[in-house]
Structures are given as structure tokens and as C-alpha cells.
Amino acid sequence: MRVVTLASADDFDGWRDAARALAAASVPPDDVVWQVGEAATDLFGGAPTPVPEAGATAFSVSRLFLDTARNVALHSAPERWALLYTALSRLRTAPRLMEDGADPLVRRLEGLAKAVRRDIHKMRAFVRFRQLVDPDGAERYVAWFEPEHHIVRANATFFVNRFAGMRWSILTPEVTIHWTGERLEEGPGATRAEAPEGDPVEEVWKTYYASIFNPARLKVGAMVKEMPRKYWKNMPETALVPALIAGAQARESGMIEQARTNLGSGIGGNIETAWAALRDEAAGCTRCPLYKDATQTVFGEGPVDARLMFVGEQPGDQEDLAGKPFVGPAGQVFDRALGEAGVDRSTVYVTNAVKHFKFEQRGKRRIHSKPGAGEIEACRWWIEQEQMLIRPKMTVALGATAARALLGRTVTISRERGRAFELPGDGGMGWITVHPSFLLRLPDEAAKREEYARFVEDLRAAAAAMD
């Protein structure tokens, strides 16, 4: 049994010299015990065999291995030295072993190296200096940090490169490093109590941390993944985290509530202007392919303070040409029924679930074609915007397409017709009835009269249900 004693927990050079000699002498990995400092070795009994002197049979290894090994050497796992030596022994016969990521040993070493690189990176990120002012007025910066691996010496260059003009110290349990402004000095491990207590600028930093946080997009998991809790105790700003999370939802709903109030009172923008801007934007809509064949977007129409909103299916041939909703035959039936129901057409807002005319060309005629679920879905964006601006007390869906646009699901008219219900997402009340074109299509005159009366009654009842 050979015992190699390394000078320190991060003594990569010591490991390399010993490993090179052992490998040159073909000492199998099982015959070597690696230890750091003067740890007890009599566990194995007997006097250790001395490590051979480095011979002339030294061999070279790939850069990839050296880079990986340098990081692995800093890991806190005690078996790292033995794993590295095992890999080195195998490299003699398989010089490109490190390229084979499917090899379990290579995988293991890569995992260790990755953990070390992450710890190095997190130290660069999470060290927090506190400023001290010496009696002579000179500034010093001191940090307390608890790394997971033996990375402090390896990381010193980063801090020197960045803060060469300052005097600073980083205290850790294993070692302390000091930059005098000219050279790096090293001392024994320290305790947290030796680090300074606070720094008035930390309060300013915490103000920044709290203010840059957006409460409307809470993603606690993403935060914890990148800033693991083990680092929190030495970072002043993390003390704010629980309160920020706890208050986030209330702040977000407060903002939405405020926006609603503003809408109602006309603060924060004129609704008329907002509606006109929305209509202008819709004129260029390409959210689904229907815009290609239609003449124009047919947007909703009516006063923006309407309490009653009607949603039809889609513009027909005449609406498409006129650019106005409900001007064709079905629109005329609708107007008449509305009048008979005692509702003043000029006080209601009318719009369609789908804002472009979908048709099939048959000779010279354009035959209405029912919009598909995808087109309804694509166009829902506009209905939602219209509803949000106008905020009607009651929205009446005329037909299955409109009902689908309002509810986001397939609706059977006969089953859900004729009663008021709550629309999802605080959209006020809803009501479902048939589309006036249904009345036009009925062949039987008696049925037509009967259904028309039922339609008028629906409109009347919907208007009455508002109050």
C-alpha cells in the first residue's frame, strides 16, 4: 500500500507530481491511498511503501483531462484523488478516454468538475463585501463566504483582476485571502464573527432589490434554482424574499383592480380613443388566413358605454362589402326583433365572433361558410378586447359560434338558451339565443313565426335580466 500525503485540500500540483510517478511505475489504483495533511493512515496497518521518484518515463495527457482534473481536485468529495488517479492510469492505454462521455468514470469526473465550476461561479456572484474605514481614512472591503468546495485560492485571481485598486479580504472557514493593493496574502480559516457586521449601503441595495422585483410575475422556483438557499444567509437582500413573495399576489390584483377603476372613471385614457385605436389595429389583422379573401375587417359598432352587447357569428356578403356588422338580411331580422323587444338599437353594441367573412365562391355568388374552431379561437382576442373596453352588463351570444367565442367551449343552444349566467373572468352576465339567420332558414311559416316570437322574448328577457 502506498500513501500519498497532499499539502492541502486543493493541492492539485502535489497530486499531479505523485500521480505521474505512480503511473510511470504502473502502480495500480487500488494500491494507492490519498490523504490530505496529516490525517491518520494506520487504518490500513503496516508501513506505507514510499512513492517512487518521478522517472524518465513520464507521459503526456490531453488538455481536456488536465482541465477537468484541475477542477475535480477542488471538489469536497474525499475520493476525488483516487478517481483522478484511476482515470490517469486508464489514459495510458486509452489516451482519448475523456472524449467518451458515456464512460461511467468520465461521467463521474465531469459531474464533479461541473459542481466545482458552479461553486466558483456562485462565489463570484454571491460574495458581498462590506466596507470598513480605517482610522487613517483608508477603505477596506471584507466579505464572509462559505463555499461548498475548496475553491477559494483558485478563485482569488478573479477578485484581484476586478478589484486590484481596492484593499480587500475574503474570509472563509478554510482559508482567508487578503489583497493588500499589491499582493495576495493568505491566512488560516476564520469564523463568521470575525467578519464585519453591516454596511449602510446594504440598505440601499435592498431598496434596489425590492424595487426591481416585478410582483406580477412570481417565479420562485426559477429563483431558488439559480440562487440556492444555502447561499442566502450571507446575502443581505435575501432577507426580503419572504415578504416580497407574500405581498406579490395582493400587489398584482391591486394593479388590476386599479386598472378596472380607471377604466370605469375614464382615468388613464379615453375609452372612445382606445376603441378607435383597437378598431384600426383590427383592420390589419392577420391572425388567421380569412383576411386573404375577405374585403375588410368588420369590427363591432355601437356606443362604447353600451350596457348590452350582441355577438353574432361573422359578417356576411353585405357586411363584408359595407364594413359594418348586421346590415344584411339577418341584420334586418335582428333590428326588427330588437325593436319589438323594446330595446333601442342605438344604445347597444353589436359585433361578431369572427371579424372576416368566410365564404365559398360558387360562380358569381359568395356562399357563407361556417368558421372553424381555429378561426374562432384566433379571433377571440378581439372579442376579449372589446368586452374589456365596453364592459357590458349583459352580453348576448347569437348562435353557437358566438357562444363558443364567449365561453371557449362547444355549446348546445337548445340546452343553454334562455337564462342569464356569469361569464368567465368577470365579464358580466351572459345570455345565449339563436342567430337571426336561423329564423330565415326555417322552411315552415308557422315554425318561423313561433321561433321569431321566441327570439323576441329572449331579447326582451336578456335586457330585463340586466336590471
Added chain:
Amino acid sequence: MAQLDTREKLAILADAAKYDASCASSGTAKRNSRDGKGIGSTEGMGICHAYAPDGRCISLLKILLTNSCIFDCHYCINRKSSNVRRARFTADEVVRLTLSFYKRNYIEGLFLSSGIIGSSNYTMEQLVEVARSLREDHDFRGYIHLKTIPDADPELVHKAGLYADRVSINVELPTSGGLKRLAPEKSEARIEGAMGDMKSAIVETGDATKRFKSAPRFAPAGQSTQMIVGADAATDGDIVRKASTLYDRFGLRRVYYSAFSPIPDASAVLPLQRPPLMREHRLYQSDWLMRFYDYQPAEVVAAADPATGMLPLDIDPKLAWALRFREHFPVDVNRAPRERLLRVPGLGVKAVDRIVAARRWRRLRLDDVARLTVSIAKVRPFVIAEDWRPVALTDRAELKPLVAPRPKAQQMELFG
């Protein structure tokens, strides 16, 4: 207005700056202050010094010089008609704040933007003065990101590029219709014109630096932009196409996507409901597919629902593409070229490179692939290995439930 102290101003002007998603401090020239003069360094790789509970990285001191603004963009908390409290930093205050944070290792540098006050030129001068003072008076060698003002004098914008690592102008909305509705005083042509000028300046000085070592560096971390998602009618397909055009035309380093989120004292023109944060995430994933996985914009768009133009929220766009174009699978991990391996759901760029390196030394079995990847379960239906062949799995209609992540119900919206 009562005098505000620096900390009160910071609260207002950081709050006003948080709707800019970018906090990157990467991709610039390497610098250090080892010579004992000045302060600071940059490493190429950025460092996130903290994370806020919104999951966003805090790398830079991201503030506005002032949140007063003569514009009235509806999505913006700082618009003229907003009742938000106003504040203004002096250049010197920003410089001192930056240095005192930097010396304590809180930040990598400064990201400075501003509301428009007086004129575009006046605002730009103020921004440039902060950067000038940091670089020249204090020899600051950390990272500086400056927002540039679209209509500012080219001479000023050029100065900004000499002091800053990165410059940016936000295109704000993915469609010109949206921009017209939500930011009536801004113009797509002017924004894109400014981006074009910036690109020429970056390219020119880049060439000069190649020929003369002493030529001044100009915005070595390039330029970036941001689009707001969910405030206008743009579909995911529209956004992907727009982003790809921007990358091509202006040589952008990054396009940021920011899901519109409710702001205090919102304008009536804005939707009240924010889009799911997952939508923003899916757009970033599709951006990655174009930048690192050799997907053409049209291919990413093909992963979206043809009727609505929207990417699925429940699965990532790469998986969506694979499920739509199953004829491209399975892919043989032992034979397929790199670009075909990059199409396999669950295989990242690193995993693909590891597979390509490892297969020179052995025929890869499924266990080997498992050691080279994060999750073999997602990969398995799409690959052939030495001891593995999916049994017509890619033809099965019910493949999606096998490979899609289980929905997290309520969690998605809050923590997704």
C-alpha cells in the same frame, strides 16, 4: 415636490426600469484592472449577482435616469398621463451609486435608460454623460448597457457606443398596428432606422479594430431589443417571423420577449389580463431553436397551431415540431449527422456534442445515451440506439401523453 434622497429616487427609478427584461452582462471584450488603475473587469461570461422572486437575474444596476417622459405609450408605467411618482437622478448620483454597488460586488455594471425629457438629444446627452464619467473620471472597466433614444443625433449615439458595452433600442410591439395603437408617438421606421445605423457603426468599427489594434472599441457586446408579448394582436407565428427579420437585418445579439404584465395606473387601452408567462417562455425556446439548433423561422412557425398561429403552451416548440413531423424520426444516435440529432426532443446542444464525441469510441446503447443526456424518457421514443429501436412509437397517436410533461394544473400560471 419635496426633495427625495438617493434611496427614495432609487426606489422609484428602479421600479420604473424593471419592465426591461434584459440584464445580460455577457459577450463583451475581456478587461481587468490588474494594472492597479481604475476598477472593474469583464469576463465574457456574465454573472448574475442575485435573483429576484420573479426568477429574473440581477446582474446590472438597472435604472432610469428619470421616469418623466413626454411620450404617452399606453403599456408604459412612465407615460405622460400616468400618475406614478416622478424622480430624476443627477449623472453624479448614478455614478456614485454604480461604484458603491460595484465595489461591494453586488453588480457587474450599469444598465441605464431614461424617459424622454426636453428633446431626444438632451436625453441622450444625459445618458452619455453618465457613461463618460464612469469611464473617464473613474476609469470604470465593468459593464455598461445604454438605451439609445431613436431620434437622437447620430454623433451622440456614436459616443454612446464608444463608452458602452451594449446599446439597445426597443421595437416595443411586434406589429406596426400594435405600435400605432399602443405607442402612437413612436414609429417603426424611426426605430428600425436607428437600429440600422447602429449596426453599420458596429460593423465599421469592428473592421477597424481588426486592422488597427488601437482603433476604439464600439459596443463590443453588440445591440439587442425587446418586444412586448400579449398587448397587441400578434400571434406567436408573427412574433417568430418578426424576431427572425430583426436578427437578420440588424445583426442583433438578442431579442428579448416580455410578457405584458399589469402595471400600476394602467391605461384603458391595455388588456387587463396578462398573457400566461409560459407563452413568453415558449417564445424564448423558439428563439433558441433558430439561434442554436438551425431551425428556419418557417419551421418554428410550423410547430404552431396552423389555425391560431400560437405555439402550444403545454409542450415545448421542439417537441411540438417533432410530433407534427414524425417522419423525421427515429434518429440513429450512432449514425445520424449532428444537425439531425439536434432535432431530437430532449437532446440539447451539449448532449449532441457529447454523443458525437462518444460514438467515435463505442456503439452507443440506450444506457450510454442516458449517461449523456438529462432525461432519457423524453429522448427514447425518437432515437435508435445499438440495443434500442422504438416500436413504431412515432406513429402512435397517443405519443404526446407519453412524452409531454404532466400538467401542473394551477401551478403553471403562478410559478411556470
